[in-house]
Amino acid sequence: MYLEQLHLTRFRNYFNCSVAFEAQTIILLGNNAQGKSNLLEAVELLATLKSHRTSKDQDLIFQNEAIAQIEAVVKRLYRENTLTLTLRQKGRRTVALDREKLRRKTDFLGALNAVQFSSLDLDLVRGSPDKRRNWLDALLIQIEPIYAYILQEYNRVLRQRNALLKTIRKSLYEVSESNQVDNSTWEQLALWDAQLAANGSRVMRRRARVLERLTPIAQKWHNQISDHTEQLNLIYTANVTWSEDDPQQVQQAILDRIKLRQAAEQNLGTTVVGPHRDEVEFNINETPARSYGSQGQQRTLVLALKLAELELIETVVGEPPLLLLDDVLAELDLQRQNQLLSAIANRFQTIITTTHLNSFDQQWLKSSQVLTVDNGSLS
Numbered sequence: 001m002y003l004e005q006l007h008l009t010r011f012r013n014y015f016n017c018s019v020a021f022e023a024q025t026i027i028l029l030g031n032n033a034q035g036k037s038n039l040l041e042a043v044e045l046l047a048t049l050k051s052h053r054t055s056k057d058q059d060l061i062f063q064n065e066a067i068a069q070i071e072a073v074v075k076r077l078y079r080e081n082t083l084t085l086t087l088r089q090k091g092r093r094t095v096a097l098d099r100e101k102l103r104r105k106t107d108f109l110g111a112l113n114a115v116q117f118s119s120l121d122l123d124l125v126r127g128s129p130d131k132r133r134n135w136l137d138a139l140l141i142q143i144e145p146i147y148a149y150i151l152q153e154y155n156r157v158l159r160q161r162n163a164l165l166k167t168i169r170k171s172l173y174e175v176s177e178s179n180q181v182d183n184s185t186w187e188q189l190a191l192w193d194a195q196l197a198a199n200g201s202r203v204m205r206r207r208a209r210v211l212e213r214l215t216p217i218a219q220k221w222h223n224q225i226s227d228h229t230e231q232l233n234l235i236y237t238a239n240v241t242w243s244e245d246d247p248q249q250v251q252q253a254i255l256d257r258i259k260l261r262q263a264a265e266q267n268l269g270t271t272v273v274g275p276h277r278d279e280v281e282f283n284i285n286e287t288p289a290r291s292y293g294s295q296g297q298q299r300t301l302v303l304a305l306k307l308a309e310l311e312l313i314e315t316v317v318g319e320p321p322l323l324l325l326d327d328v329l330a331e332l333d334l335q336r337q338n339q340l341l342s343a344i345a346n347r348f349q350t351i352i353t354t355t356h357l358n359s360f361d362q363q364w365l366k367s368s369q370v371l372t373v374d375n376g377s378l379s
């Protein structure tokens, strides 16, 4: 797929900016804090409806303006679409496809696919488990947009169940006279248990499946980049275990564990069983990359993951996604840079941000479109 045009209105530091992309490789050149990452963020938002930098729409809107808009024309194999995302200071965001407002956000997801690679992605290895869960979830949303809805439902159930557990905890441990929980509250909890198991199993089975598909591709890339000296393994350590990809079995495993952890949940007043407690482990030569991997090994690992994401999305969607490289080439040594550039070749339309051009191959530069970013304007 190919991003042909982008129009940003009151988005971050772009007051009103239109750009036509005319090459397979686009280089955004500019000093720090001029708006390079902001532009990539706009593309990321169209692809995932999420920004990895903020969860608040207010941050995305130019100073104190009321509304921001990101509009793009995307050319696909058999169609061309105009995508519009409108963000509001007050009120909900809205999405439109070919200027027609969509009721469900899941219908918008999938119109554009992109893989983002920034220096923040090193947190994938070093950071807390939620970084890895979010990464897996973002990938799932792109290859199976309905997953956005599944995850939303799971989080809704989790919030409600947590609220109920908090009341139970209060009744059991804080209210001195009664120390009683009435029957209807226990019945309510049983209903939330069932919902947590049903929605949790949907999330967990999908995470397991996507990791199973991603692992051999990531291993292939990792093997290649590390010159066949290292063996990568991605292990999904789900919060419960099961042997077959069977909804009943996974649900039962969640319910069994809830029973087992009942006292802890009531004591803490929070849900301790479910996919929000999942972990994804990255091992290099059977050693956790997180605690033992050197910086170089961790970079190789993240690069292999990103290349695997690109390939998996391409296979599932049937078209190459966009690649967004945010200030990341400078962080890679020459060998890894070349690995990345030759993997991309001419396959993926790529937008690269950089503060200087001297590290780029001349041949590459010749076929690229270089745009200078200066305080929210492009030239």
Ligand SMILES: Nc1ncnc2c1ncn2[C@@H]1O[C@H](COP(=O)(O)OP(=O)(O)OP(=O)(O)O)[C@@H](O)[C@H]1O
Pocket: 011, 012, 013, 014, 030, 031, 032, 033, 034, 035, 036, 037, 038, 039, 058, 059, 060, 061, 062, 063, 327, 353, 373
């Ligand atoms: N909501 C907003 N309204 C106006 N300006 C904003 C808003 N959010 C961010 N900015 C401005 O955008 C600029 C940051 O841009 P960006 O993060 O794209 O930097 P960059 O060009 O990628 O540089 P770097 O190499 O430092 O990452 C800053 O000047 C910041 O003040």
